[in-house]
Amino acid sequence: MADDFDRIQLYTYRTANGRKASIMLEECGLDYDVHVVDITKGEQLTPAYRRVNPNARIPAIVDPDGPGGKPVRVFESGAILLYLAEKQRRLLGGDALSRLEAIQWLMFQMGGVGPMFGQVFHFLHQAAEGTHDEALQYGRARYGEEVTRLCKVLDYRLREYEFLARSYTIADIAVFPWIALHEWLGIGLEEYVGLNRWYERLKARPAVQRGMDVPPRETAG
Ligand SMILES: N[C@@H](CCC(=O)N[C@@H](CS)C(=O)NCC(=O)O)C(=O)O
Structure with missing residues (x-):
């Protein structure tokens, strides 16, 4: 897994849950690197990937600029959407x-x-x-x-x-x-x-x- 980076790392595959995260990153205009986790080959089950997502599913992100400026990993597509919406102050409704x-x-x-x-x-x-x-x-x-x-x-x-x-x-x-x-x-x-x-x-x-x-x-x- 990448450990030296200055933009968001997205771990994903071409599935509905994966696409929620990539659509959000695109809507927010954020720079990100894509890591393909081929779930048809079991790549989500490796110990290295489990350190990113203990649930061994895609999607997951690692943001080098998380709360307090520290790196943070986020898994569960809904949590990723909420995290990015709050971080960017976008797409979470006006009031x-x-x-x-x-x-x-x-x-x-x-x-x-x-x-x-x-x-x-x-x-x-x-x-x-x-x-x-x-x-x-x-x-x-x-x-x-x-x-x-x-x-x-x-x-x-x-x-x-x-x-x-x-x-x-x-x-x-x-x-x-x-x-x-x-x-x-x-x-x-x-x-x-x-x-x-x-x-x-x-x-x-x-x-x-x-x-x-x-x-x-x-x-x-
Ligand atoms: N609740 C999870 C579900 C994630 C999920 O099930 N991802 C599927 C792809 S859409 C997956 O990684 N499947 C691999 C497997 O079942 O081992 C989320 O929304 O992130």
């Missing part, structure tokens, strides 16, 4: 109510959208070879229903509001990479008018486009 809303929707993503969408992805694309058909169907139905419910919640909100909180915040950044997987997850986005409109709005942002391509396709995935 106490907006901030509360941004945090609420961020928690909704971390506790609901991420885990449930992840399970549907697993049962559709990653189940171990030889998994019994009944088990596959059960997993797909159980988590698929919850994904539909969560999409309805997002859609209900986004039919009324432009963004999840009162303005564009880390909550939108957290949800976007999961919605970007809609075709892989069998979600018909056109059914959700508000969510679809929001998705197109975010997709048009240059920083979102740059962040979605980290690490670049030629280096991973």
